[in-house]
Amino acid sequence: MDPKLKRMASSVLTVLLLLEGGMFSSSSPPSSGVLENIFQHIDLHQNEFIQSLKEWVGIESDSVQPLPHLRQEIFKMMDIAADKLRHLGATVDSIDMGYQQLPNGQNLPIPPVLLAELGNDPKKPTVCIYGHLDVQPAKKEDGWLTDPFSLIEVDGKLYGRGTTDNKGPVLAWINAVAAFKALNQDIPVNIKFIIEGMEEAGSISLDELIKREKERFFSSVDYIVISDNLWISKTKPALTYGTRGNIYFTVEVKCRDQDFHSGTFGGILNEPMADLVSLLGSLVDSSGHILIPGIYDNVAPLSEEEKRMYEAIDLNMEEYQNSSQVKKFLFDTKEEILMHLWRYPSLSIHGIEGAFDEPGAKTVIPSQVIGKFSIRLVPHMNISVVETQVKKHLEDIFSQRNSPTN
Ligand SMILES: [Zn+2]
Structure with missing residues (x-):
């Protein structure tokens, strides 16, 4: 239940940072004037972005409880996302994923994985964005202060199941691309999306699909971006470049x-x-x-240089401790905590x-x-x-x- 707006804004920022970054060998990143226009466009369309998020959060796309009516909700969610991607001008393949066998012998259909492509200029690098549109179960009785399947604003923050994990970030990427399109700006990378609906249930059958698509969909991919991770502070966006x-x-x-x-x-x-x-x-x-x-x-082994990098990371221990609701961790300093996490x-x-x-x-x-x-x-x-x-x-x-x- 993290503040959604910040996360959305940050994901847009992540896209832009990437677009600005040093990954362009033959195409150039947008100029600061272009970025200025894009930021303005994002500000102007904030309400529309929130409206889409509201629609997405309202869909109970719970993949954890193996119930037919919930499974239908994930299918609906994937359809809406496919439409949105097509609207961007992407070609979208909706891949049939077969069935999930339940312990009671029943079979439930697995929602499709979306493979989408936007641009195939061989001179540009290709960035593939991963996201998932299923969520964990949520009930008001679990301690939610608001209805988990309605996007509700409290103190300038948006609450609802899936806002940060992971519907908001997926939408943020789509919105970032849409902003370039709306302003008729050339996107300096080719973009691909892989979006699934079973992540919270263990990404059933996704690994087979990825292996199958190695020589086709993924053959041109230079970078994979996953916006399905955490910030370590509430105020500073984080770019995760590795996980354990x-x-x-x-x-x-x-x-x-x-x-x-x-x-x-x-x-x-x-x-x-x-x-x-x-x-x-x-x-x-x-x-x-x-x-x-x-x-x-x-x-x-820990090098001096690496040690110094940890010292420079901004993490407020008191805030971290309070938001974790843990009385005492095994370690007292920021550096020790982060090293043992990372x-x-x-x-x-x-x-x-x-x-x-x-x-x-x-x-x-x-x-x-x-x-x-x-x-x-x-x-x-x-x-x-x-x-x-x-x-x-x-x-x-x-x-x-x-x-x-x-
Ligand atoms: Zn997630």
């Missing part, structure tokens, strides 16, 4: 097929949950340091399948549990090396417990 990777693990401990009762078996078993808790507890210490041997070996690996424990997680007391001993954790990867960690290190560490810890579970 992620490797996800599950670890299963099993004794037998049926659960036990603590009255009849408690005290004579190596309980799977106890084994799993000790495995999970061996991964990271209370200062956030990962305890898997060798895990930091390949992490790029340039060091981290390990997070996410959940236990098979655990008794409902309220109240129950005397069951789960016979089989699956722990879930993930590691955020940084340069120059190697995914298969990390996998081997994690496996070896868990096996070592498990063998120390001398447990007959497996």
